[in-house]
Amino acid sequence: MKTATLTETKNQLSALIDQVRHGETILIxxxxxxxARLSSVLADDATASEGRIERLxxxxxxxxxKDPKPMExxxxxxxxxxxxxxxxxALIEERRSGR
Known part of the structure; x- marks a missing residue:
């Protein structure tokens, strides 16, 4: 979780909101x-995860x-x-064989 001071929050609110849109939570x-804690009210678990993935x-x-494996x-x-x-x-053998 990122942190920001009150002054930083006032000066950079738009940037902090953008980070929240991408799944970040900001502790003020x-x-x-x-x-205070700045977090998205719209994010469910799937949206928050997607935001974290996009950030990474x-x-x-x-x-x-490029070609994701089928879910099954x-x-x-x-x-x-x-x-x-x-x-x-089995683990030792696997390491020896280089798999």
Whole structure:
């Protein structure tokens, strides 16, 4: 959560509102003490998440897939280990093989 002083808030309100539109929440401080929180009234969880994703894209931290995987692939159950197999041994073998 970002913070801004009362003076910064008065001087940069438009910029702070733009950040809120993109999913950010701003804590407003008066002499170092929190007095208000600036957050979107329209944002539900999906909108806030989308705003965070867009912000990460702009910062170059995230790049969306060009061909996203179908949802059924993402929601499929993970594979199970063979009966009697050691997860640690499987992990070591996977690291050795470079997968």
């Amino acid at each position: 401080l008066d002499r170092g003490r929190p007095v 894209e702009r910062q170059g931290i995230l790049r969306r897939a 692939v993402l929601s499929a159950a993970p594979p199970r280990a063979r009966e009697g197999a050691s997860i640690v041994d």
